[in-house]
Amino acid sequence: MMNDQVVYINGERFKVLIPEQEIKKRVKELGEQISKDYAGSIPIFIGVLNGSVIFFADLIREVKIDCEVDFLKLSSYGDEKISSGHVKLLKDLDCQVTGRDIIVVEDIIDSGLSIKFIKNLILLKNPKSLRVVTLLYKKNRVQIDFKIDYIGFEIGDEFVIGYGLDYAQKGRNLKSIYVIDSQK
């Protein structure tokens, strides 16, 4: 059931966009690149809850240097498929950011509102450096004036689920990434 080409979540039909094996390969590449770029440092990976947990867990296991982890949680979407446009901090960081190399791990960047908020929040704490890695990047929708350092896949405008991403809290446990299928 979980490896199906088509799944139904909350009554809507979704089809595979990025299969499990392709995700696995790309996550390994990202981990290798980050390991090279941060050789000699002990970066702190910051996971953005809840969506990034699956990517986060897979990514840090492809990182071959010492690292630390922490999490923060935002809310902006509610249970809809379109952002409410409001970002709220639900859980702040516990780690000491000052003077450290920070890598924020996101599941997806859509409008860019969340990552802008996160960047400003962390920069206030004076890190040594700050970079962002996102698994997915909606290139036609993003409205930000800074670059994202590591991107897994650039995708179109459609709503996607799976591999941590949800539709009204469901679908996070799917192993592949699925896109809403309008041709029912």
Ligand code: IMP
């Ligand atoms: P942004 O602030 O518009 O960039 O949205 C970022 C957050 O919205 C992501 O971290 C996701 O949690 C959620 N999100 C954006 N697009 C999608 C999607 O296509 N599927 C599921 N969640 C999404």
Ligand code: MG
């Ligand atoms: Mg998110």
